[in-house]
Amino acid sequence: MRKEIATFIVNGVSYEELIESNMTLLELLRNKLGFTGTKQGCAASGNCGACTVLVDGKPTLSCLTLAWTVRGRNILTIEGLAKGGILHPLQKAFINHGAIQCGYCTPGMVISSKALLDENPNPTKEEVKAALAGNLCRCTGYVKIVDAVLAAAKK
Amino acid sequence: MHQTLRPFELLEPETVEEAVQILSSYGNKAKVLAGGIDLVSRMRRWQIKPECLVSIQKIPGLDYIEGNGGGRLSIGALTTLRSVELSPIIQKDWMILYEVAHQIASIQVKTMGTVVGNLCVATPASDIVPVLFVLGAELKIVGPTSEKTIPIENFYIGVDQTILEPNQVVTEIVIPGIPAGAGGAFLKLEKTKADIAKVNVAATVTVTNGTCKEAKIALGAVAPCVIRATRAEGILKGEKLDEKTTARAAEAAADEATPITDLRSTAEYRKEMVAVLVRRAIEKASERAKA
Numbered sequence: 196m197r198k199e200i201a202t203f204i205v206n207g208v209s210y211e212e213l214i215e216s217n218m219t220l221l222e223l224l225r226n227k228l229g230f231t232g233t234k235q236g237c238a239a240s241g242n243c244g245a246c247t248v249l250v251d252g253k254p255t256l257s258c259l260t261l262a263w264t265v266r267g268r269n270i271l272t273i274e275g276l277a278k279g280g281i282l283h284p285l286q287k288a289f290i291n292h293g294a295i296q297c298g299y300c301t302p303g304m305v306i307s308s309k310a311l312l313d314e315n316p317n318p319t320k321e322e323v324k325a326a327l328a329g330n331l332c333r334c335t336g337y338v339k340i341v342d343a344v345l346a347a348a349k350k
Numbered sequence: 351m352h353q354t355l356r357p358f359e360l361l362e363p364e365t366v367e368e369a370v371q372i373l374s375s376y377g378n379k380a381k382v383l384a385g386g387i388d389l390v391s392r393m394r395r396w397q398i399k400p401e402c403l404v405s406i407q408k409i410p411g412l413d414y415i416e417g418n419g420g421g422r423l424s425i426g427a428l429t430t431l432r433s434v435e436l437s438p439i440i441q442k443d444w445m446i447l448y449e450v451a452h453q454i455a456s457i458q459v460k461t462m463g464t465v466v467g468n469l470c471v472a473t474p475a476s477d478i479v480p481v482l483f484v485l486g487a488e489l490k491i492v493g494p495t496s497e498k499t500i501p502i503e504n505f506y507i508g509v510d511q512t513i514l515e516p517n518q519v520v521t522e523i524v525i526p527g528i529p530a531g532a533g534g535a536f537l538k539l540e541k542t543k544a545d546i547a548k549v550n551v552a553a554t555v556t557v558t559n560g561t562c563k564e565a566k567i568a569l570g571a572v573a574p575c576v577i578r579a580t581r582a583e584g585i586l587k588g589e590k591l592d593e594k595t596t597a598r599a600a601e602a603a604a605d606e607a608t609p610i611t612d613l614r615s616t617a618e619y620r621k622e623m624v625a626v627l628v629r630r631a632i633e634k635a636s637e638r639a640k641a
Contacts, residue, residue, distance in 0.1 A: 196357040216357070217358055238394075239391050256387075261383075329457055
């Protein structure tokens, strides 16, 4: 099995880690680098979206990504959104709209929303729903989540 | 259950030739990694335990969509479903491909998953496969000593099974130009938007002077592989696509389907729905053929 030191850029900071070929990006983030905001939700089937991070700006399921294949790429997790202790407009909107219940899906929801707004700053309600179709919330609070994303887009 | 991946070798060849050589040396113990959606997910459930993954992600020149104004369209092995959905070429000239890519799975899955990967998974419920059947797509397959191009309809031999040898790689999808007067449609019935199909149908019809010159109908999730409804196609050929003819073809297509009952639906319901979706697909395709 391949075992090498590799460089990862997470939230703008470069990290060197000894990794093995069978490590997922999710395991690297949570267990090696301590970014526990990214969650494991479903049975690694790509259905729930709780493990979503951005790789070079694109929404990616970290539980189905081999860490080895994203070395040197720009990875953004939920921990990278707030700047200098000030929350990102999406995070503020989620709080203000009560778009969080248990919170487990929230990091993935916010990251998918960021991917949407980066690509389409003024989405329609339908476009928000389509962008979040891969993120499941089992507290079933979708209405407030969609409202929060639309409100953040107006900021 | 989701689990830690079993140990495996991970190799990243930089050419297709190198990739097939590595695959040859591992017999059937290696797997090709492209987007990884199906592969890594099955490895995490320990359903498959390859000794080696041959990533083709680093091979240059496999991520492309090339076409010119409805003429021949080529899609590379690393082209993602999302790239197909967002491609101006496809949005302009290949409506049926745009429709299928637009509705499939989630943004994350589309961003990671490749079109060729979807084909090679060989699920009978693929949304992409029926569309490529009716578009008459061909697959370019490269092995250690030879390369060949085969019609996609000859690619599948059973549930999750293709003719691909362990040391072969599908490098390209080639779709011939759309004939003048042709229209196409893709329809799907599913439990939720993100789920795979209970039944899906793709159809193309070519209409000249109000008569159907050619019809192609493909059915997904209702047989071990995606199938063509050839009897239904025969009923449409040479006829005006009126209500009666369309209804007869829809019934014939339902007859040709051999669905099973599983957690998503029953065999009986699937058969009924084949008739409904085929009727609607022919109607939609012939509307577009007129336009």
